[in-house]
Amino acid sequence: MKRATIKDLSKFLSLSTSTISRALLNDKNVNFETRQRVLDAADQLGYKPNLTALNLKSGKSKTIGIVVPEMVTPFSAKVLEGIQNVLYPLGYRLVITQCDENPLIERENLELLEGFDVDGIIINVCHETFNNDIYRRIMGQGIPLVFFDRIPDKALDVSKVIVDDYIKTSLMVEHLVETGRKRIAYIMGPPTIRNVRERFNGYKRIVDKYGIFDKRLITQTEGMTFNDGRNAIQQLLDKKVEFDSVFAFSDTLAIGAMNFLLEKSLRIPGDVAVASFSGTELSTMVYPQLTSVQQPLTKMGEIAAELILEKIKDNSTPSKTVSLDALLVFRTSTL
């Protein structure tokens, strides 16, 4: 029942534990035959190294913390997939936490992770600055942080992986213009998220370029939920603001918006075109399918994992910001 240890092998073969260890580690200072015998015996006794012992030796927990704002859309799951692709083969375990877009819960999660003694943290923040002090404190303990998607205050010297929110939003809004829309509503999301402002700038650039800016078309939402998307449209309709299209900060907001539009018997894209940013599977699950900026989420996770590995290996590695390309995918909601 109990698993074989190096000690068992040592007894079994009448060799010292160090020789066993060396043989297992492919150390050159081991007789070829000895190594064979060790390997065979290991196989025979079903030896598998005890990761906990290794960890204790190396002083690493081989645990990475993950902090994400939500898990109801496939966004985080996709990024996670990338992270896992890289980290699992290396023996890392995860502590994944989500905060429901609530910075206070994010804070608790971070504290939880400190207690777990993680080797590093990969994080998608829910508020740009709220938890800055904790980020710093954790980094001060020599625990590297890597950010993806929503990144923090520039002042923080950390590695990040992002897409170009500004450019991609510009292009998407321009697509709306090119398909004949002139009254483009923008559902923003809370301004405490950097990308919200970046994407807004992209939007602003294009509507200015075409001279079609109207601030009544902008709706600031409180949160990031489906219902926030619904409410945004409701507000526009209540205020009798005319619009022929909507660009939403995220798929979730866009889908909430669509839901309300359809409920009010507005046709998509006939009466109102809808486009968004994110590009999760959700955009293909709704009807009509949603035009969206599709981010390479799995790739994003893989890169984030690699960045954190670099830092774990040597925390003085200079921080990098990796910018990934995103794809504009045009679907029925705007065509």
Place this chain on the structure above:
Amino acid sequence: MKRATIKDLSKFLSLSTSTISRALLNDKNVNFETRQRVLDAADQLGYKPNLTALNLKSGKSKTIGIVVPEMVTPFSAKVLEGIQNVLYPLGYRLVITQCDENPLIERENLELLEGFDVDGIIINVCHETFNNDIYRRIMGQGIPLVFFDRIPDKALDVSKVIVDDYIKTSLMVEHLVETGRKRIAYIMGPPTIRNVRERFNGYKRIVDKYGIFDKRLITQTEGMTFNDGRNAIQQLLDKKVEFDSVFAFSDTLAIGAMNFLLEKSLRIPGDVAVASFSGTELSTMVYPQLTSVQQPLTKMGEIAAELILEKIKDNSTPSKTVSLDALLVFRTSTL
């Protein structure tokens, strides 16, 4: 930079490490004042126990493996939330794997988890029997398995947490009948999943009861995806099978079905009512919102976690099957 250890405290206070340890563990054999001093010093030096060392001592990895069929719907995320609620406060870390409904990948995932030396595995299978041998092998190593939602072959003596697929499906199908539907199509999912058959039995019972069974209304899908749902409807339409409603095995299949219906300009629920089983947030994100059997997913995760803890504590604890109640939520898609 390096974290304080018991040894540091020992030096700092000129006490033996054992006394420190005892004080920290609230052992009665420690002078009250001594304990205070230790606690203060611990606080002062920022002492936190090294989990890895504890794990090595106890022979546990404090790691739980999770195996789920997919992560694109919020289903697994919700269950995970429950698991985490219970397990994180106890210091457990996770290795979460998903297999895209592919039993071969599930197999690899299980093998990965063996390598991680997990203390237990919580699993939602993607095939009833395919990986039975691995389940047994792992259990043979004294590693407990707990199943939720989709459970394996009865022959396996394991704890499980489920809902009553048969009853709930019966009730939901009866709801369709009560709202006047007589031609109820059923989108099944692969029969290699126990729940597929259970739910089918529930469906069958009701259509038999009302004498409205017609086997042409049954579509066996290859997989569990959105597209499988679409294809099912396409097949029905191609074969010119008339139907006034659809019950689908899962939200995902139902949403795929809805998508195709809408694409064919069929009105929901006017021409075709749609209902499903699962009850994830997805059912409220589509338009029209989807009537579904809503399972207590977070609760399910919490129970699964508790069941595995029981087994970890004492693997000879008799296995339990916990059956949770599910709610029928009627939304626009059938009303």
Place this chain on the structure above:
DNA sequence: ATGAAAGCGCTAACAC
């Protein structure tokens, strides 16, 4: 009430 010492499984100086 406190200390000394062994040991969890493994690796890595340091001998020889």
Place this chain on the structure above:
DNA sequence: GTGTTAGCGCTTTCAT
């Protein structure tokens, strides 16, 4: 090329 020993951080007999 192989063995001896110490040590990672902690708990737990066993002494005292």
